[in-house]
Amino acid sequence: MARLVIVSNRVASPRERAAKAGGLAVALREALSQRGGLWFGWSGETQVDPPPPKVFRSGRVSYALQDLDPEDQRAHYAGYANGTLWPLCHYRLGLLSFRRADWEGYRRVNAHFARSLLPLLKPDDIVWVHDYHFIPLAAELRKLGFEGRIGYFHHIPWPTPEVFLSLPSHAALVRDISHYDLVGLQTEDDVRALLTYISSEARGWIAPGGGVGLKDRRFRVVAYPIGIDAEAFVKDARASVGKDEEKRLKESLAGRALAVGVDRLDYSKGLPSKFAAFGDFLARYPEHRSKMTMMQIAPLSRAEVTEYQALRRELEELAGAINGEYAEFDWVPLRYLNRPFQRATLAAIYRNARLGIVTPLRDGMNLVAKEYVAAQDPENPGVLVLSRFAGAADELTGALLVNPYDVEGMADAFHRAFTMPVEERRERWRTNMDKVETNTIHSWCEGFLADLSQAADHFG
Numbered sequence: 422m423a424r425l426v427i428v429s430n431r432v433a434s435p436r437e438r439a440a441k442a443g444g445l446a447v448a449l450r451e452a453l454s455q456r457g458g459l460w461f462g463w464s465g466e467t468q469v470d471p472p473p474p475k476v477f478r479s480g481r482v483s484y485a486l487q488d489l490d491p492e493d494q495r496a497h498y499a500g501y502a503n504g505t506l507w508p509l510c511h512y513r514l515g516l517l518s519f520r521r522a523d524w525e526g527y528r529r530v531n532a533h534f535a536r537s538l539l540p541l542l543k544p545d546d547i548v549w550v551h552d553y554h555f556i557p558l559a560a561e562l563r564k565l566g567f568e569g570r571i572g573y574f575h576h577i578p579w580p581t582p583e584v585f586l587s588l589p590s591h592a593a594l595v596r597d598i599s600h601y602d603l604v605g606l607q608t609e610d611d612v613r614a615l616l617t618y619i620s621s622e623a624r625g626w627i628a629p630g631g632g633v634g635l636k637d638r639r640f641r642v643v644a645y646p647i648g649i650d651a652e653a654f655v656k657d658a659r660a661s662v663g664k665d666e667e668k669r670l671k672e673s674l675a676g677r678a679l680a681v682g683v684d685r686l687d688y689s690k691g692l693p694s695k696f697a698a699f700g701d702f703l704a705r706y707p708e709h710r711s712k713m714t715m716m717q718i719a720p721l722s723r724a725e726v727t728e729y730q731a732l733r734r735e736l737e738e739l740a741g742a743i744n745g746e747y748a749e750f751d752w753v754p755l756r757y758l759n760r761p762f763q764r765a766t767l768a769a770i771y772r773n774a775r776l777g778i779v780t781p782l783r784d785g786m787n788l789v790a791k792e793y794v795a796a797q798d799p800e801n802p803g804v805l806v807l808s809r810f811a812g813a814a815d816e817l818t819g820a821l822l823v824n825p826y827d828v829e830g831m832a833d834a835f836h837r838a839f840t841m842p843v844e845e846r847r848e849r850w851r852t853n854m855d856k857v858e859t860n861t862i863h864s865w866c867e868g869f870l871a872d873l874s875q876a877a878d879h880f881g
């Protein structure tokens with residue numbers, strides 16, 4: 422079997438102890454630990470004139486971690502990746518900033534990564550590049566002469582052509598995409614959006630099964646909805662029963678029901694509307710006051726980007742206002758935590774939560790939604806309230822689907838979830854769990870890699 426080489430900005434290296442608050446790193450760790458291979462990415466460090474990557478091995482996986490020049494790293498990560506592409510792909514044109522210097526820094530980092538990766542590659546390696554930080558990587562590797570198979574998975578939404586055309590560098594980016602053999606997206610809507618752009622704007626042609634011809638390049642664009650390691654999550658959740666952490670949680674709730682949200686502190690996650698909906702729920706359904714507690718875990722993210730700093734201040738104010746208005750001397754309605762937790766702790770919290778609230782304004786997939794489902798007690802499962810704009814909504818049709826722009830509608834859904842009879846909860850949970858158990862991180866990985874292995878044969 423050909424060796425698998427994974428490239429991603431974030432690498433969950435065994436040297437890092439902290440909980441990883443990001444679906445991509447969590448998912449890739451699961452994928453690579455099964456099959457082994459090389460994981461190449463940013464070390465998290467910056468220095469002027471960075472040396473070649475540090476390479477080390479742990480179990481079946483080798484790691485190669487590249488330091489970056491500080492100004493390049495800023496332009497790449499905070500600048501073009503998270504200041505331009507992230508808002509664009511999440512349909513937030515009002516937050517998009519485009520600077521040529523960032524675009525150039527983004528390309529420099531991609532060229533640098535390609536130069537550092539090339540000496541580590543063997544001709545028959547399968548290279549799998551992840552996410553919007555590295556769209557030009559295949560083009561850079563091809564320039565250096567690498568002819569092997571290269572796949573790309575885009576973890577965030579792909580916007581419709583109307584939105585994508587706002588990006589000044591749209592044409593160059595899609596030319597870059599064409600240097601991959603296989604392009605994976607999260608949902609069929611994402612695939613439709615990219616293919617429509619290619620046929621209508623880039624004058625490419627589309628064949629059945631997602632085959633694409635663009636100038637002299639041939640590749641495929643296919644949806645591979647990412648999943649979780651369902652079995653491991655079920656095990657963690659079961660194992661948490663009766664343990665110290667669970668006891669502490671239950672004691673602190675003093676018999677009250679729990680609603681939980683777990684999201685990076687990111688404007689795509691719809692946290693202000695979620696808080697507003699919770700406030701509206703307490704205002705219009707006073708019978709629930711003092712009987713339930715909401716816990717929002719929101720680890721800090723991308724704090725160097727201005728919009729994230731502003732969001733943090735806004736949420737502190739909103740949380741303070743809700744607690745100021747509704748708290749009793751023995752009850753605080755909203756517990757708001759800005760630090761990350763390990764998976765085992767999250768599993769215990771999910772299992773004890775009568776309600777899981779996942780209401781992003783846009784999300785590529787949202788693994789938290791799937792983890793919440795996997796952690797439930799089948800006899801007495803909680804209810805998932807899920808944004809229709811999360812990729813996960815395509816599969817998790819047993820959730821109460823909501824429009825995150827409709828604050829009152831979300832509050833009504835919280836009420837419905839809290840008062841839902843156990844039979845309906847079980848039925849909805851079963852529908853969701855079937856999907857979570859069938860489409861796992863392992864089947865996602867196998868599906869993508871099987872198609873990538875055959876990619877060269879696709880056009881005969």
Ligand SMILES: O=P(O)(O)OC[C@H]1O[C@H](O[C@H]2O[C@H](CO)[C@@H](O)[C@H](O)[C@H]2O)[C@H](O)[C@@H](O)[C@@H]1O
Pocket residue numbers: 431442443444445446448552553576577647722723784785786787788
């Ligand atoms: O690396 P950060 O800047 O700290 O951000 C964390 C990750 O956020 C995004 O995750 C996405 O991937 C998930 C798994 O496919 C998906 O469920 C979620 O909807 C996406 O938002 C980002 O795409 C990653 O690159 C980041 O590492």
Ligand SMILES: O=c1ccn([C@@H]2O[C@H](COP(=O)(O)OP(=O)(O)O)[C@@H](O)[C@H]2O)c(=O)[nH]1
Pocket residue numbers: 440441442443444445447683684685718720760761762763764767786787788789790792
């Ligand atoms: O304190 C935390 C918060 C989140 N996560 C994990 O981070 C991932 C978040 O992925 P998701 O797809 O929901 O969103 P993303 O952050 O990637 O946009 C999930 O696996 C969570 O379990 C974690 O390990 N600790």
